[in-house]
Ligand code: SF4
């Protein structure tokens with residue numbers, strides 16, 4: 001694949017460790033801070049956020065609710081109180097603005113597990129397995145909505161790994177660990193990026209919110225790309241890169257697919273500094 | 287050649303590969319289409335199966351186990367499972383930390399709040415902070431008076447071990463009840479075993495018991511004789527068309543079917559008022575654990591206060 005002559009320009013300055021890990025570190029920091037906001041209360045008596053990602057109250061005033069959960073509740077036929085609905089609207093607005101899957105990259109605790117699984121898979125050089133169709137997550141999303149309407153209860157919450165893990169980390173966990181371990185093993189052995197990239201209905205839902213994202217990654221210096229494939233290797237949704245990087249089906253350098261988690265990992269790993277974090281209207285490319 | 291997936295706008299860029307390897311004469315486009323359709327079918331099938339599985343699992347695992355009680359104001363269980371998003375805000379705002387979110391694999395539906403009376407009962411806070419904290423209405427804010435809470439219903443399940451049933455004066459469950467003398471009373475009964483003492487039987491009244499669990503928590507026995515259950519488990523129900531004659535009589539100031547002819551009781555002349563209950567008392571049969579105090583083996587309060595004042599001849603000799 002990478003059989004093109006590698007144009008190793010001599011002007012390449014070796015990038016510092018910080019430059020190579022910056023977005024990863026920021027992202028982990030963000031995930032940790034979200035968790036800490038919930039844990040500072042029970043640990044130190046410092047109540048920043050109460051509840052969990054399903055629904056929470058921050059500093060006693062700001063309600064936040066998972067909009068997918070609010071949608072399922074409505075489908076069961078229950079009309080939640082204004083607190084939950086307001087919370088869902090705020091979260092919905094936020095992700096419509098910055099990009100739905102920012103949730104996956106910057107907030108969701110399962111992301112740490114699946115990133116670790118992807119890393120393990122790369123390290124062990126595992127190439128086996130069978131990846132489910134990328135559309136599976138949308139069918140699953142449809143399925144859980146139908147399940148809520150048909151059973152009249154929040155059926156998906158019995159097993160939803162995302163809330164299992166987040167709730168478990170804050171309120172204590174036992175059996176939920178097996179589900180998380182299952183996801184890790186599945187991602188390592190069976191399907192590369194299997195859970196977050198192909199199955200998770202929450203990821204699918206937040207992906208649908210990504211069409212208007214203001215925050216986007218751009219392959220601005222794509223002319224400098226030497227086809228090392230590093231970005232494709234680390235990207236949790238590698239299919240989103242090609243249209244922007246290779247101008248396939250689009251002219252501009254912006255990664256517009258709503259599957260992009262805006263994780264910035266491609267920026268980290270690219271030695272040619274092709275990618276940068278920017279906004280939706282920044283069509284500049286060098 | 288790329289093919290846009292209709293659902294998510296992905297570019298499925300696998301059109302050329304199967305054609306290169308394929309030995310059968312098949313156009314690349316149709317091979318790609320076949321793969322695409324297969325993929326979608328598998329995805330749809332898998333997705334629906336998983337969702338169905340979750341739905342079925344949620345149905346099978348949704349009966350609340352006997353010792354798990356919902357916080358005050360909780361909707362009826364079916365509605366509760368539709369409304370509660372499992373956020374734990376109620377858990378956080380309970381000042382006595384009695385609530386817990388169920389973990390996967392526990393008999394309580396995953397993530398939902400509950401408490402176990404024998405471990406730590408509800409303190410029945412006047413301001414009901416748990417209800418105020420709930421953002422979804424799974425805990426109903428219509429509940430403003432904690433005495434109207436119906437978290438469960440206490441039942442004196444073990445008549446064989448309850449110390450008051452054995453003739454002692456324990457009374458602990460009665461004394462700790464926050465709704466004392468309404469939710470739980472001591473009903474005086476003749477003790478047919480000693481034939482000269484009273485038994486004060488703790489008796490729960492469903493119209494006032496909040497199900498807080500204090501009585502179960504404080505029962506002095508190693509295993510509580512009084513237990514609090516979800517109401518659905520603890521309470522029976524009469525058929526809707528049943529009317530209690532004496533209640534109707536009181537309400538209407540007289541019998542609805544006119545005065546009835548009193549027939550003489552034959553065959554029991556001279557015996558102890560002809561109550562079969564007297565015989566069952568001495569018979570060494572264990573009372574059914576679910577039997578209400580008014581049923582056998584002891585005569586009901588009405589009977590006790592009526593014809594039995596003179597004392598039963600229970601054939602008991604010191
Ligand atoms: S895809 Fe799902 S599990 Fe993965 S990060 Fe997003 S929400 Fe979390």
Ligand code: SF4
Nearest residue numbers: 235260261263264266
């Ligand atoms: S394209 Fe870059 S920012 Fe987007 S998901 Fe892939 S690695 Fe992350």
Ligand code: SF4
Nearest residue numbers: 380408409410411416
């Ligand atoms: S009434 Fe008070 S003690 Fe009982 S569950 Fe609510 S907050 Fe906790």
Ligand code: SF4
Nearest residue numbers: 370371373374376420
């Ligand atoms: S606060 Fe309400 S929605 Fe949240 S866990 Fe408690 S009952 Fe459920």
Ligand code: SF4
Nearest residue numbers: 463495496498499501
């Ligand atoms: S559960 Fe027990 S203590 Fe609580 S109200 Fe009912 S009888 Fe009283």
